[in-house]
Amino acid sequence: MESKHLIGLENISKNDINEFIETGFVFREVLDRPIKRVPSLTGKNIVNLFFENSTRTKISFELAEKRLSADIINFSSSSSSVKKGESLKDTIQNIHAMKIDCVVMRHPVPGSSIQLTNYVDSVIVNAGDGTHEHPTQALLDMMSLQEHFGKIKDLKIGIIGDILHSRVALSNIFGLVKLGAKVKVCGPPHLIQKNIKDLNVGVEYDVDSLIDWADAINVLRIQRERMGVGIIPSIREYRRFFGITSQRLANHKKNIVVMHPGPINRGVEIDSSVADSDQAIILNQVLNGVAIRMSVLYLLLGNNDLKQ
Incomplete structure (x- = not known):
């Protein structure tokens, strides 16, 4: 493992x-056991x-940490000194001074996880930073594709929806392209980055043509909380197209x-x-x-034996 942190797949x-x-497939076997716990991070x-706010990602990380026997501290920004004006740095x-080994962070500001690596020497795992990246989501998506198809190389993957505001789309693109998949994005023109083709992906504005082409499609929600007013004037029209x-x-x-x-x-x-x-593997x-x-x-x- 070359990486010290997981900030993104780029x-x-x-x-x-x-x-x-x-290694994810090894731990899938652990999750099928009667006792779903190993002492790897004791x-x-x-x-x-x-x-x-988070439901799936937060619970998923907590379960993963508990399955590995780690000691967990959950931080609530609403009841912390952040509310008093304390900076992220x-x-x-202050948390690192308490001898923490790893920080898993979700933050609304793109690049905030990268900032943490400049402040502390703990392991940093990005659980989503604004519109930047969401690397563990892309990894689990690729694991699911590998499980279903037996490969990722040469698969045709379509990503549909709000590409512009989606950290999931970016992380999937970076990872899938590196593993040899063919990727196309599809959505309203104003919700796709103008330079998206620089990432070695295709662009398709007709969803029916994309479905004809793809082996799998990853459907994204409209992220209205990250948009300006009026970007999606009609949900009915979006659904239609x-x-x-x-x-x-x-x-x-x-x-x-x-x-x-x-x-x-x-x-x-x-x-x-x-x-x-x-058809859905959600x-x-x-x-x-x-x-x-x-x-x-x-x-x-x-640093323990995986076969525990």
């Missing part, structure tokens, strides 16, 4: 990505700093795999009939999320 090696995924202290340096419905899929490939990072806006970007269908993504986060924490922090 600047880590293909080998590290593969090692995270391969004595390690991990702080979860979440400055944004002072917050993290980009919503993934059973009828739309029936007109194309019936065997296409459907993914979603959550939270789902049912009836907007995806219909319940699709999200709950056999809940499998959630399960793999615990395994991949165990993998990340183990590889960055662990």
Whole structure:
């Protein structure tokens, strides 16, 4: 493992990505045991700093940490000194002074996780920083693709929705391209970065053409909390042109795999009939999320025998 931290997939090696995924499958086996715990991180202290609301990611990290036998401290920004005006630098340096081994952080400011690496020498894991990256989500998505197809190289993956504001889209693009997948993004033109092709991805504005092309689609929600007023004037029109419905899929490939990072806006970007269908591997993504986060924490922090 070359990486000391996991800030994003843009600047880590293909080998590290593969090692995270391969080790994730080892921990999937642990999650199938009657006792879903290993002592790999006994004595390690991990702080979860979440400055944004989270359900899946926060619970997934906590479960991963507990499955590895780490000691966990959960930080609530609403009841902390941040409310009194304390800076991120002072917050993290005070926490680090208490001999913390790892900080898992979600923050609304892009690049905030990178800043932490300049302030402390603890392991930093980015749980999502603004519109920058969400590396563990992309890793679990790739693990789910590997599990379903048996490979990632040469797969055709479509990412549909609000690409402009999506840290999930960026991390998936960086990771999938490094592992040899073919990637296209699809959405309203004003919700796709003008220079997105510089990342070696294609752009498709017609969702039906994308479905014809793809082996799997990853459907993103509209992130209205990160948008200005009026960027999506009509949810009904968005659903008409980009919503993934059973009828739309029936007109194309019936065997296409459907993914979603959550939270789902049912009836907007995806219909319940699709999200709950056999084509969707959404809940499998959630399960793999615990395994991949165990993998990340183990590889960055662990020094025990994996076969425990």
